[in-house]
Amino acid sequence: MAVPRFWRNIPARYNLIGTKCLTCEKCYFPPRTTCPACRRAGKIEMHKFEGIGEVVTYTVIHSASEGFDRQTPYVLAIIRLDEGPCMTAQIVCDPNEIEIGMKVQSIFRKIAEEGPDGVICYGTKFAPKR
Amino acid sequence: MSIGITSYGVYIPRYRIKVEEIARVWGDDPENIKRGLGVCEKSVPDMDEDTATIAVEAARNAIRRNNTNPKEVGAIYVGSESHPYVVKPTATIVAEAIGATPYLTAADFEFACKAGTAAIQACMGEVAAGFIEYGMAIGSDVSQAAPGDALEYTAAAGGAAYIIGKKNLIAEIEDTFSFTTDTPDFWRREGMSYPLHGGRFTGEPAYFRHIVSATKGLMEKIDVKPGDYDFVVFHQPNGKFPIRVAKKLGFTKEQIQPGLIVPTLGNTYSASSLISLAAVLDEAEQGSRILMTSFGSGAGSDSFSMVITEGIDEMRDKAPTVQELLKGARYLDYALYAKHKGVM
Ligand SMILES: [Zn+2]
Numbered sequence: 172m173a174v175p176r177f178w179r180n181i182p183a184r185y186n187l188i189g190t191k192c193l194t195c196e197k198c199y200f201p202p203r204t205t206c207p208a209c210r211r212a213g214k215i216e217m218h219k220f221e222g223i224g225e226v227v228t229y230t231v232i233h234s235a236s237e238g239f240d241r242q243t244p245y246v247l248a249i250i251r252l253d254e255g256p257c258m259t260a261q262i263v264c265d266p267n268e269i270e271i272g273m274k275v276q277s278i279f280r281k282i283a284e285e286g287p288d289g290v291i292c293y294g295t296k297f298a299p300k301r
Numbered sequence: 302m303s304i305g306i307t308s309y310g311v312y313i314p315r316y317r318i319k320v321e322e323i324a325r326v327w328g329d330d331p332e333n334i335k336r337g338l339g340v341c342e343k344s345v346p347d348m349d350e351d352t353a354t355i356a357v358e359a360a361r362n363a364i365r366r367n368n369t370n371p372k373e374v375g376a377i378y379v380g381s382e383s384h385p386y387v388v389k390p391t392a393t394i395v396a397e398a399i400g401a402t403p404y405l406t407a408a409d410f411e412f413a414c415k416a417g418t419a420a421i422q423a424c425m426g427e428v429a430a431g432f433i434e435y436g437m438a439i440g441s442d443v444s445q446a447a448p449g450d451a452l453e454y455t456a457a458a459g460g461a462a463y464i465i466g467k468k469n470l471i472a473e474i475e476d477t478f479s480f481t482t483d484t485p486d487f488w489r490r491e492g493m494s495y496p497l498h499g500g501r502f503t504g505e506p507a508y509f510r511h512i513v514s515a516t517k518g519l520m521e522k523i524d525v526k527p528g529d530y531d532f533v534v535f536h537q538p539n540g541k542f543p544i545r546v547a548k549k550l551g552f553t554k555e556q557i558q559p560g561l562i563v564p565t566l567g568n569t570y571s572a573s574s575l576i577s578l579a580a581v582l583d584e585a586e587q588g589s590r591i592l593m594t595s596f597g598s599g600a601g602s603d604s605f606s607m608v609i610t611e612g613i614d615e616m617r618d619k620a621p622t623v624q625e626l627l628k629g630a631r632y633l634d635y636a637l638y639a640k641h642k643g644v645m
Contacts, residue, residue, distance in 0.1 A: 231644075242349065247588070263347065263349070265631075277357055279357040281349040281350070293353060
């Protein structure tokens, strides 16, 4: 990933910053600038998600792309956050531990490195809720 | 005017490796090593954890514990000897990840295992001067040891964050005192992966001389004696040194025991004395008096005297305790350990 693109996404990546429509109370992640339900009646503001959710579905990655190949096997899941929106993220747990409906919480981890001399991308992953 | 700790947070990775498993690979006698070092197992970071991620988790636990507004944190200093970048501060990553940016100052500190306590002193100065409302001092490390080196049995990973301020104190810092000399007991040159050490030289003229001098200096300065303390914390490179230095200074086993976490955690370097202090704060009561002295090779010690104030009980359970973080460990064999450490 190019450094500028990574840098622009830091608030969303580090702190799960999305948006919320004050008219219908719907939350969006990634952030949206308009509410598709309320259209022009929508009032959008920034919203920081609590980082608690549950696993909707998952897959175990055994053969990964470059940069992630040292971490196999790992779990990739779709998570429904308690505030509503779904997102795809890595779940840090044993592949035998994961199940649909499992409660998870956000954690701060290293996502990828651009080789030994490039920038390190940090961000949000999830782990089974303690 | 009193200055002190307003909150604290700790993070310990969930993986461990036992002394037996490392000894098996190098053909050492595990019982001999456990007896010699007073350490049974050590923490190991996950493959996607480093000093920055550990510092962030500890910082978030500190913010959570007393609901600090991150925008009121005017300085963040991260002490470590394993910063992920040589140039690009870990403190900026922490500041962003706790929502303290952009109106604050930040920097990384280095002083072997005492960089975190040096960061506390810097925060105390800025708070006392009225430059900032709150300062955050962090000690975080994913310690490196060359495979087969004696340090491999103890080099562990962990972090602790302390918020320093004037309001809503849970512990008032009565005073601090330091002792620093140029002593080459342990070092790592630029571009080298692993540190080197002076072997037996690391004991008397380094660890013991600096801790004893800083601690005695502090006690003389504020006119107290060992019996005035309920708890005492020293840097824990192994399970033997802190007990020996405590005895040397006239402290009892009862005073040092609650903070002695190295047998099941290992040496977390910059986080060592700070996680031990957290273990004490987890169980101290209002009025308890605590003495903490760190040690960093190179060499120096920072000693602190503090008294627990009211209000610690309500906030204690809002973030995980050290004992909770030590539970639920996952054990690795040496091959998986090497994969975690990126050695293979
Ligand atoms: Zn709406």
